[in-house]
Each structure stands twice: as structure tokens, then as C-alpha cells.
Amino acid sequence: MSDSIAEPLSFVCAPAIAAKDRIVLGHGSGGRLSAELLRDVFLPMFSNPILDRMDDQAVLEIGGSRLAFTTDSFVVQPLFFPGGDIGSLAVHGTVNDLAMGGARPLFLSVAFILEEGLPTETLRRIVASMTEASAAAGVSIVTGDTKVVERGKGDGVFINTTGIGIVPEGVSLSANQARPGDRVLLSGSIGDHGIAILARREGLEFDAEIVSDSAPLHEMVAAMLGVSTQGAASGQIRCLRDPTRGGLSSSLNEIASQSGVSIQLEETAIPIRDEVKGACELLGFDPLYVANEGKLVAIVAPEAADAVLDAMRHDQRGADAQIIGTVGGRIGAGRARVTLRTAFGSTRIVDLLAGDQLPRIC
Amino acid sequence: MSDSIAEPLSFVCAPAIAAKDRIVLGHGSGGRLSAELLRDVFLPMFSNPILDRMDDQAVLEIGGSRLAFTTDSFVVQPLFFPGGDIGSLAVHGTVNDLAMGGARPLFLSVAFILEEGLPTETLRRIVASMTEASAAAGVSIVTGDTKVVERGKGDGVFINTTGIGIVPEGVSLSANQARPGDRVLLSGSIGDHGIAILARREGLEFDAEIVSDSAPLHEMVAAMLGVSTQGAASGQIRCLRDPTRGGLSSSLNEIASQSGVSIQLEETAIPIRDEVKGACELLGFDPLYVANEGKLVAIVAPEAADAVLDAMRHDQRGADAQIIGTVGGRIGAGRARVTLRTAFGSTRIVDLLAGDQLPRIC
Numbered sequence: 016m017s018d019s020i021a022e023p024l025s026f027v028c029a030p031a032i033a034a035k036d037r038i039v040l041g042h043g044s045g046g047r048l049s050a051e052l053l054r055d056v057f058l059p060m061f062s063n064p065i066l067d068r069m070d071d072q073a074v075l076e077i078g079g080s081r082l083a084f085t086t087d088s089f090v091v092q093p094l095f096f097p098g099g100d101i102g103s104l105a106v107h108g109t110v111n112d113l114a115m116g117g118a119r120p121l122f123l124s125v126a127f128i129l130e131e132g133l134p135t136e137t138l139r140r141i142v143a144s145m146t147e148a149s150a151a152a153g154v155s156i157v158t159g160d161t162k163v164v165e166r167g168k169g170d171g172v173f174i175n176t177t178g179i180g181i182v183p184e185g186v187s188l189s190a191n192q193a194r195p196g197d198r199v200l201l202s203g204s205i206g207d208h209g210i211a212i213l214a215r216r217e218g219l220e221f222d223a224e225i226v227s228d229s230a231p232l233h234e235m236v237a238a239m240l241g242v243s244t245q246g247a248a249s250g251q252i253r254c255l256r257d258p259t260r261g262g263l264s265s266s267l268n269e270i271a272s273q274s275g276v277s278i279q280l281e282e283t284a285i286p287i288r289d290e291v292k293g294a295c296e297l298l299g300f301d302p303l304y305v306a307n308e309g310k311l312v313a314i315v316a317p318e319a320a321d322a323v324l325d326a327m328r329h330d331q332r333g334a335d336a337q338i339i340g341t342v343g344g345r346i347g348a349g350r351a352r353v354t355l356r357t358a359f360g361s362t363r364i365v366d367l368l369a370g371d372q373l374p375r376i377c
Numbered sequence: 378m379s380d381s382i383a384e385p386l387s388f389v390c391a392p393a394i395a396a397k398d399r400i401v402l403g404h405g406s407g408g409r410l411s412a413e414l415l416r417d418v419f420l421p422m423f424s425n426p427i428l429d430r431m432d433d434q435a436v437l438e439i440g441g442s443r444l445a446f447t448t449d450s451f452v453v454q455p456l457f458f459p460g461g462d463i464g465s466l467a468v469h470g471t472v473n474d475l476a477m478g479g480a481r482p483l484f485l486s487v488a489f490i491l492e493e494g495l496p497t498e499t500l501r502r503i504v505a506s507m508t509e510a511s512a513a514a515g516v517s518i519v520t521g522d523t524k525v526v527e528r529g530k531g532d533g534v535f536i537n538t539t540g541i542g543i544v545p546e547g548v549s550l551s552a553n554q555a556r557p558g559d560r561v562l563l564s565g566s567i568g569d570h571g572i573a574i575l576a577r578r579e580g581l582e583f584d585a586e587i588v589s590d591s592a593p594l595h596e597m598v599a600a601m602l603g604v605s606t607q608g609a610a611s612g613q614i615r616c617l618r619d620p621t622r623g624g625l626s627s628s629l630n631e632i633a634s635q636s637g638v639s640i641q642l643e644e645t646a647i648p649i650r651d652e653v654k655g656a657c658e659l660l661g662f663d664p665l666y667v668a669n670e671g672k673l674v675a676i677v678a679p680e681a682a683d684a685v686l687d688a689m690r691h692d693q694r695g696a697d698a699q700i701i702g703t704v705g706g707r708i709g710a711g712r713a714r715v716t717l718r719t720a721f722g723s724t725r726i727v728d729l730l731a732g733d734q735l736p737r738i739c
Contacts, residue, residue, distance in 0.1 A: 035497065036496065036497050036498070037494055037495065037496055037497060038491045038492070038493060038494065038495040038496075038497060038500065038525055039493060039525070040493055040525050040527065041525075042491065042523065042525050043491070043523060043524045043525030043526075049523065052523065053523075056497065056500055056501055056504055057504060057521065057523075060504050060505055060507075060508040061487075061504065061507075061508060061518045061521070063517050063518070063519065065517065065519040065520075066517075066518060066519050066520065066521070072520060073484070073486075073519035073520040075483075075484055075519065075541070077439070077440075077442055077444065077483075077541075077543065078439075078440055078441055078442030078543070079440055079441065079442075080439055080440030080441075080442065082439065082444075082541075084484060084486060084519060084520055084541060085486070085520055086486035086487070086488045086520055086521065086522050086537065086539055087488065087522045088488040088489075088490050088522055088524050088537060089524075090490060090524045090526050121437075121439075122435070122437055122446060124435075124446060124447070124448035124539050125423075125448070126448045126449065126450040126537050126539075127450075128450050128452060128490070128535055129400045129404065129405070130400070131400060131401060131402055132399055132400065133399065133400040134398060134399055134400075135397065135398050135399060135400060135418065136398070138400065138418055139418055142418055142419060142422050142423065143422055145422075145423075146422040146423060155425050155427065155428075156423045156425070156428060157425065157427040157428050157435035157437065157446060158427075158428065158434060158435040158446055158447055158448055159419065159423070159428070159448065160448050160449045160450055161404065161405060161411065161414060161415075161419075162405045162450050162451075162452045162535075162737075163400055163401070163402050163403075163404050163405030163733075163736070164405075164452050164532060164535075164737065165402065165736070165737075167529065168531070168532040169530070169531065169532070170526060170530040170531070173490055173524075173526075173535070175448065175450060175488050175537040175539070177448055177486050177488075177537070177539035179437070179439075179444075179446060179541070181439065181440070374525070374527070375524075375526065375527075
């Protein structure tokens with residue numbers, strides 16, 4: 016295997032990446048700097064067995080039930096974009112983090128940080144969008160909070176959503192369960208959300224409008240688990256992730272690292288829309304690092320891969336699902352190596368995002 | 378009864394209060410504008426039976442357990458102040474919102490919104506403080522999130538904490554349960570937190586340093602419930618509130634409004650430190666509207682009031698607890714009337730805070 020190593024492209028210059036003593040935008044990227052902040056600042060102090068599993072949701076045993084519990088703040092700019100807005104995104108993001116733990120999403124809390132001067136009508140539109148998105152996803156918004164900061168101390172609207180769901184009996188998904196030989200399944204095309212945000216933010220126009228894929232994925236997950244928990248297939252879905260910040264590369268690097276395995280991807284199998292591909296080429300972005308908000312990646316036992324893929328394709332969110340790679344041999348924990356066989360037959364390393372390719376996409 | 382109506386003092390000028398089409402600081406005050414935003418924007422769309430109870434926490438029935446679920450974002454400035462910092466405050470605030478539902482606090486999520494350029498050392502100090510506060514309160518931080526916004530789009534650090542607790546069997550507290558004849562109990566002196574923040578923010582110096590009362594209250598609550606749920610006393614604690622934003626006046630107005638009752642307070646019974654009283658007089662603040670972060674107000678059946686007061690006084694957080702008033706007759710829902718008999722024997726209406734006396738105190 017020849018490694019023609021290509022560095023991921025980045026808008027952030029080298030000195031920022033080197034900054035250890037100050038927070039830079041890259042610390043919110045979902046890439047290498049986010050991982051460093053977690054490792055150096057948060058985990059040493061907050062450490063406990065539940066947090067240390069490092070999944071997108073905590074699973075809590077309470078009174079005989081297993082609850083999934085997850086939090087996300089949303090700072091996306093612009094607030095409204097093709098395919099969604101900060102409100103629907105805040106609902107979908109937390110619904111999906113619950114779903115990635117195999118949970119049925121039930122309840123959300125919503126906390127707003129508003130900037131003085133925000134038009135009340137803007138807030139109304141966002142609240143209406145959250146109402147619609149939560150009804151569509153079957154979750155109830157049951158508690159909330161609102162703070163206001165002075166003009167110039169915020170940016171219109173920030174939203175935190177925190178969610179509770181129930182993990183069905185027999186379901187146990189975690190990023191540390193990938194095994195050699197497992198298949199890597201992706202539910203559809205990559206890069207739509209990040210490029211839609213960028214295009215709207217920068218006023219870029221393409222022949223075809225690029226629309227965010229922001230969507231709830233819990234129904235597709237339920238269908239996938241329905242296949243894999245029947246009899247012998249139980250446990251055959253090892254792990255689910257939604258490749259948001261940091262894109263597909265970050266999700267797969269986290270899984271590889273936590274499971275102590277390598278992952279090999281086939282570039283030609285990864286779905287990408289022509290217009291997104293074109294925009295990425297024009298702008299110098301690597302679509303493997305661009306955020307998605309309505310896609311998932313699944314690590315599945317080889318014998319169940321076809322049945323799970325079939326379940327994904329029967330869901331409207333997974334019509335373009337593909338098997339995009341394979342889990343390779345075990346390697347030392349923390350020494351993940353995700354590689355991509357390109358369309359030209361060469362192989363390159365797909366590393367964690369360095370810096371911050373696209374700030375504030377969620 | 379003679380009503381010598383005194384308008385609450387406010388730093389916010391009239392035109393801002395009148396603003397309906399734009400968000401003003403007062404919308405985050407916990408006072409009248411917060412209530413209007415809730416009534417006009419959030420409740421009409423988010424409405425559901427759990428949210429509509431309007432308590433500081435939702436109570437969810439899941440798998441035979443009753444879970445309390447609550448969220449708060451913290452935007453306090455300065456980040457560090459006498460008696461605490463944004464980190465310990467974020468833990469205490471959510472622990473206390475769970476405790477006010479009678480719940481035993483168990484788990485927290487933590488979400489940071491960081492401003493680019495924040496010294497990493499500042500973040501470390503905050504994380505260390507949260508670690509200490511959560512250990513002291515017996516809660517685990519089990520999931521988290523970090524976002525970064527550009528310089529000038531945030532203000533150092535904003536923190537959201539969302540909490541889960543278990544409500545013990547037989548406990549049912551809600552702001553709509555106050556009954557005529559109930560006693561109003563307050564766990565200690567008012568105004569310490571708000572004045573400590575203001576003094577540090579504005580560089581004011583007093584003879585004695587004023588220190589925030591930020592503290593977890595769940596142990597005192599457990600002791601109070603231990604008294605009132607024994608045999609015949611079950612249900613005799615009707616409601617608990619921590620008078621944070623908007624101060625004691627807001628908490629009591631909410632309770633009066635939701636229960637459709639009046640409340641009469643005795644000014645001379647309300648504990649207040651001399652230095653806080655002096656600072657309020659100097660600055661033109663009404664201490665009834667100043668935030669507290671380690672106090673609670675309880676509505677208790679008259680026959681249980683002395684026993685509950687005794688339990689409060691045996692806790693270090695409640696040594697100065699007092700019975701400060703009585704629930705009066707039923708009045709139309711939404712037509713709350715909280716009145717205060719002053720030290721001079723006159724009576725004044727204690728209305729919801731108009732405007733925002735002290736922005737960003739939590």
C-alpha cells in the first residue's frame with residue numbers, strides 16, 4: 016500500500032493551530048484541536064466512567080431503564096439557510112445524538128442566549144421552526160431558559176438543546192466496538208450541510224442551489240436496529256455516528272481510535288452530489304471534512320451489512336446509502352489510521368481535521 | 378389596608394421596556410418582560426402539559442421513575458466573583474432547580490460557548506471549579522459539548538448545564554399548590570449574590586466584602602422533605618423556589634399567580650445583611666428584586682411550618698431561615714397580588730420586576 020499523504024486543506028493558518036494558551040476557532044471544529052481540548056482540559060478533571068466512554072450521548076441506568084442523555088449548543092451563522100435554520104438544526108442535532116446511541120428520543124430542553132436588539136420576529140420564526148421540527152421528530156420540549164446579553168456580546172441567537180431518550184433492551188452501541196472485518200455503511204451523500212452554510216454565508220451562487228441535509232435520523236436507526244436485533248443478528252450494529260463537525264473523517268477517526276482498529280475507505284463508493292463536489296473543488300475543501308446534519312455512518316458486522324443497508328435504503332433519509340469501507344486490523348489504541356483508496360488507485364491517510372475548515376456550521 | 382404603591386427601581390429606561398419588537402436586556406431579567414416573552418413567544422408554540430406547569434423543572438414519568446429535568450444557561454459577568462465563579466454557579470444553579478422539584482440531583486450535562494482568544498488557563502480554572510462543585514453536590518457530569526465563536530461574538534465563556542434528578546415517591550411540589558393560610562418560609566438573607574456581582578463588576582468597595590451566597594440546596598431540601606413526608610405531614614410542603622433572577626419578588630409573584638392566591642410579607646421578618654442593605658440603599662436597589670443563588674423560599678402548610686423551619690435551621694445553608702409571610706385569600710388566576718407590610722406599618726405592592734435591575738447576574 017502506497018501512502019501518498021495529502022494534508023487536509025484548511026483556512027486556518029499555522030500559528031493559530033500552535034496556540035495552546037488561548038482558545039482558537041479550531042477548538043470548536045470537531046477535529047484535532049477539539050480532541051486536544053477534551054484530552055488536556057476537560058477529561059482530566061471531569062473524568063468518570065460514563066463520560067470517559069466518549070460517545071455522543073451518555074447512557075444512564077435509572078430505575079431499571081437505560082436513558083440516553085446528550086447536549087449540544089448551536090451557534091450556526093447565518094441563522095437561516097437553505098434547508099433549515101438554527102431552530103430546526105438544534106432539534107435535529109440532539110435528536111440525532113440520541114439516535115446514534117440507539118435511543119428513542121423523547122424529551123428536549125431548550126435554552127436560548129439572545130443578543131440585545133434581536134428582532135422578536137426572528138425569534139418567533141426560530142421558535143416556530145423548533146416547534147415543527149420537534150413535532151415531526153416526536154419529541155416534546157418540556158423545559159427551557161432564556162438569557163439576554165448586551166449588543167456585541169453575543170451573535171443574534173445561540174441555542175442549547177439537551178435531550179433524553181430511552182435505549183431499547185438489547186441495544187448497546189459504542190465507538191469502541193468496531194472489529195476487524197466489519198463494514199462501514201454511510202446513509203447518503205456527504206458535505207451538503209457545510210457547503211450550504213458556506214454558500215449562504217459568503218453569498219456564493221452555484222448553478223443548482225445546495226441545500227442542507229439537516230434531518231432527524233431516529234426512524235432510520237429504529238429500522239436498522241429492527242433488522243440487527245432479530246435473533247442471531249443482535250449486536251451486529253456495533254456503532255453509529257452522525258458525521259457533523261469535522262465531517263466523515265472525524266467520526267471515523269474517533270471510532271478507529273476508540274476501537275483500536277484501522278479503517279479503509281473506497282473513495283468511489285462515497286456518495287457526493289455533483290454540485291457539492293464542484294463547490295468543494297472550487298473552494299479547496301475536502302468533502303471528507305465538511306459537516307453533515309442528516310447522515311449517519313454505521314459500523315456493522317459483515318454478515319449483517321446487506322440487511323442493514325437494505326433497511327437504510329428503505330428510509331427516505333437513507334435512499335443513497337452505501338457500503339463505503341471495511342474495518343481493518345487491530346492497531347494500538349490512539350494510533351488510529353483511516354485510509355482512503357482514491358479513484359486513481361492511490362491510498363491516502365484521512366487524518367483528523369487540523370485547524371478549522373469551516374467555523375460555526377452548527 | 379392602605380396601598381402606598383412604590384414602583385420597583387430600575388436601571389432600564391422606559392423606551393426599552395416598551396420595546397415589543399426587539400429583544401432588550403429586560404427579557405432576560407426574570408421579571409415582567411421575561412414573563413411576557415414566555416407568554417407571547419414561547420408558550421403559544423411550545424405548549425404541552427409538562428411545559429405549561431411552568432415550574433423550574435419538568436417532571437417526566439419514565440419506566441416507573443419520576444425524573445426531574447431542568448436547563449439553565451449562565452452568562453454572568455464577571456466570570457469570577459467573591460464567593461464563586463461561572464463554573465460553580467452553573468453547577469449550583471441546576472442542582473438547585475432540580476432540588477426545587479424535590480428531586481435528588483444525579484447527572485449534569487455541560488455545554489460551553491467559548492469566545493476566540495479566551496485564555497485556556499481561564500477555562501481550566503472554570504472546569505476545576507465545576508469539578509469541585511459537582512463533587513460536593515454529589516452529581517456527575519456525564520456528557521458535554523464545546524463551541525467556539527469569533528472574537529466579539531461572545532463574551533469569554535457561556536455555560537449551559539442541564540440536569541437530571543429523581544423525585545422520591547410521595548413528593549409533588551408545584552407553584553400551583555399554595556393555599557390560603559400557608560406560611561412563606563425563606564432560608565436566609567436576600568440580595569447577597571446580586572450585590573456581590575454588581576460590586577465586583579463596577580469596582581465598588583464596601584467596608585465588609587459582600588460575598589455571593591451561591592451554594593447547593595439539595596441537602597436542605599431533603600431534610601425539609603424528610604420532615605414533611607412523615608405520615609400525616611405528607612404534602613405539607615406545597616412548593617419550593619430558589620429566588621434567583623428577579624429576586625424574591627419574582628418567585629413569590631409566580632407562585633401567587635399560578636396558585637391564584639395573594640401573599641402577604643412582613644418586611645421586618647426578611648433577613649438581609651447590613652452591608653447588603655447599605656449597598657442597596659446607596660445604589661437605589663430594592664433587595665426584593667436582587668438575585669440570590671443559595672436561598673430558597675418554601676410554601677408550607679401552617680401546621681408543618683415550625684417543623685420545616687426547624688429542619689432548615691439545622692442545615693448550614695438555612696441557619697438564618699425565617700417565616701416571612703402568609704398566603705392570603707384566593708384571587709383570580711393571573712391576578713396575583715404580593716404585598717409587603719413595611720417596618721413603618723404601611724403596605725406596598727411587590728410587583729414583578731419591570732425592566733432589568735441588574736443584567737447578567739447568572
